[in-house]
Amino acid sequence: MIGHVFNLVRWEWFKLQRRWMPWILLALMVxxxxxxxxGTFFSYRNQVQSGGEFFLGAGGPGERGVRVSCNDLLAGRIPDLPPGIDPGVLEQLRLSCTRMTVERQDQLREMYSGFTLPGSIPNALGVAQGMGLFLIAILAASTLGTEFGWGTLRAVLVRGTGRWQYLTAKLVLISLLAGAALVVVAIVTLVSSAAAGALASEPPAGAPGALGWTDAMINFGKAWFGLLPYLALAACVTILTASSAAGMAVALAYYFAEQIVVAIFINVFAWFQTMADYLLGRNISAWMTGNQQRTLRGGLLTGEGAFPGDLHAFLVLSAYIIVLGAIAFRRFQQRDISGASGT
Amino acid sequence: MSEYVIETHNLTKRYGPVLAVDNLSLQVPQGGVFGLLGPNGSGKTTTMGMVLGLVRPTSGTFRLFGQETDGDLQDSLHRIGAVVETPALYPYLSGRANLRYFQGISGKGSPQEVAQILEMVGLAGRADSKYSTYSMGMKQRLGIAYALTGSPELLFLDEPTNGLDPAGVAEVRDLIRTMGTGGRTVLLSSHLLHEVEQVCDRVAILSKGKLIAQGKVQDLLHRRGAIRIKTNNDARAASILTSMPWIAGVSDEDGYLVASVAPERSWEVTAALAQQGVYISEMTPAQRSLEEYFLEVTGEDASSGPKGGK
Known part of the structure; x- marks a missing residue:
């Protein structure tokens, strides 16, 4: 039976590789x-080259402004100041620049680590995972929904394919493709990070970035697992509605709706924090962000509340995958496939 | 091996208040072409869908190849090729890639078999074109090719000549007749009476979900109690036969006289006409067309009925 499922996975790939969509989605992810x-590289280079910048003047219409970089100030290259600017301000800026240069080292190290190996890998995987939530929902809804829409599900099932085997093969293939896409992202990042590292100037002084090869491996596993609940959601809705469009729309709408609802309610009702800790998107964020970024992401995306812990997130996401998957399998196993859309 | 490849027993499918198939007990013997005839909405496609595991019966049972299915059809389906409703294959794959895919998922067949089948259905020249670029007729042919992959013992074809031009219709009918030889069984669903009459050995007639009649086509068409004759003087023969009290009626059909009399009494007809100087050149038991028979048993036109019914 397992052999039959793997054979189906192989032939699903035979089909899917001949469509444009998975390649376009992969290209977007990369x-x-x-x-x-x-972006991190150019931002870092700009910071290193300028040492930070100030803008002086242009207080009124027609007034000329001037950009002053810390590197110029600290090197004694004094710019021509616009009329009306007190030259004494340059001394204050020089002091600020001296202070910033010390403080900026941590930031520069963080940035440098973000585009050079091995820290670039977890960063790239994190971005790919965030983008991948949308892409996997689109891929899952499309590959499942078109079988209903084109009427090809009939042609497949009357070959003695077996319903649960066929659905399993589809979901296994999409999961494997999600992993493969992350591998491609990692490989491209490996090459591009090496290039960016070579183009960058000397690394900033001090301890290297916090992210290492172990983080890269862990983030790969986390990014892959973090995609699966949206795969399950899109697959479940697509099978319930027999429609690609509905599968995509509901999965994507849920993503944004959850962000908005949580952001509003968590600040209005204290009790909502508990409920929010069991929502899909919030647990994916918790799963992906890790301890060091939790406060920042929590503030930006979901209000002020702290994210749940890793184990909590893992269990909640696993529950979503199992429940949504079970609904999808049960409905797919029982539904009549008649008419063009199998409804 | 059972005598029947398909046996249904009180098979029923209900969609809410609509009874799509009503206690259908059907036997499809092995070998030849079996027609499932009925107007749109008579339950033909639903019946096929239930037997193929696409539609869950509301009640009733069925056997395939003599085996009880018990809800597990996979083994039986590996011995079946089927096109249900319109042929629906992957639009972005070529005809050849479509057939390779379906071979692949059933674990049977080879690229050589695909080439042979494409040749057989007349698509070898367009085998590598995308399915989406095919005309309706080409799609029908590829649908038949799809059903033939894996050398199935039983073929289900649902309205296979839809969308074909007259030449294509004739070709596909020849193909169906060929496919129904060598022990293979073809179950042909159609609302076209003349198609069924031309192609099928046996037929089952459905109307409003019920089985109205089933049997050999020749047996069903045989009109009991009538003979068809041609004479050297049909007008006089009609006058003589009409005057005989033991002949219930005489009519002129397509240049022949049809007398309502038991074929066993044909010698008396011959003698009566000969005594009056009228001589018979041709005499056969009268047959009706399938259309006449269909109208007789169902009281409706085969092409009528709700469109796009289940």
Whole structure:
């Protein structure tokens, strides 16, 4: 039976590789992860080259302003100041620059670690995972829903394929493709990080970045597992509705609706914090962000509340996968496949 | 091995208040072409869907290849090829890739078999074109090719000549007749009476979900109690036969006289006409067309009925 499922996985891949969609989704995932890497690189380079910048003047219409970099100030290169600017301000800026140079070292080390190996891998995987939630929902809804829409499900099932075997093969393939996409992202990041590292100047002084190869491996596993609940959600809705569009729409709408609802309610009702700790998106964020980024992401995405812990997130996400998967399998096993959409 | 490849017993499917198939007990013997005839909405496709495991029966049982299915059809389905409703294959795959895929998931067949089947259905020249670029007729042919992959013992074809031009219809009918030889059984669902009459050995007639009649086509068409004759003087023969009290009626059908009399008494007809100087050149038991028979048993036109019914 397992052999039959693996045979189906193989032939599902035979089909899927001939569609444009998975390749486009992969390209988007790689593109966004690399935008993050190279964005960090250019931001770092700008910081290193300028040492930080100030803008003086242009207080009124028609007034000229001037950009003053810390590196110029500290090197004694005094810019021409716009009229009306007290030259004494430069001394204050020089003092600020001296203080910033010390404080900035940590930030620069963090940035440098973000686009060079091995720290770039977990960063890129984190971005790919965030983007991947949408992409896997689209892929799952499309690969399952088109079978209803095209009427090909009939053609598949009357070959003696077996319903649960077929659905299992589809879901296994999409899960494997999600993992493969993350591997591709990691490999591209490996190459691009090496290039970015070579293009960057000397690494900032001090201890290297906090993220290492172990983090890269852990983040790979976390990123992959973090994609599966959205795969289960999109698959479940698609099978219940026999529609790709509904599967995509509900999964994507849920993502945004949860963010908005949590952001509003968690600040209004204290009790909502407990409920929010069992919502899908919040647990994915908790699962992915890890301890060091929890406060920042919590503040940005879901209000002020702290995220649940890793174990809590793992259990909640596992429960979502199992429940949504069970609903999908049960409905798929029982539904009549008649008419063009199998409804 | 059972005599029947399909046996249904009181098979019923209800969609809410609509009874799509009503206590259907059908026997499809092995070998030949078996027609499932009925107007749109008569339950043909639903019946096929239940036997193929696509639709769950509300009640009743069925056997495939003599085996009780008990809800597990997988082994039996490996011996079946089927096109239910319109042929639906993957639009972004070529005809060849579609067939390779379906071979692959059933674990049977080879690229050579695909090439042979494509040749057989006349699609070898367009085998590598995408399915989405095919005309309706080509899709029908590829649907038949899909059903043939894996050398099935039983073929289900649902309205296989839909969308074909007259030449294509003739080709596909020849193909179906060929497919029904060598021990293979073809179950042909159609609302086209002349198609069933031309192609099928046996037929089951469905109307409003019920089985109205089933049997050999020739037996069903045989009109009991009538003979068809041709004479050297049909007008006089009609006059003579009409005057005989033991002949219930005489009519002219397509240039022949049809007399309502038991075929066993045909010698008396011959003698009576000969005594009056009228001589018979041709005499056969009268047959009706399938259309006439269909109208007789169902009281409706085969092409009528709700469109797109289950």
């Amino acid at each position: 593109l966004f992860s690399q935008l993050f890497i190279w």
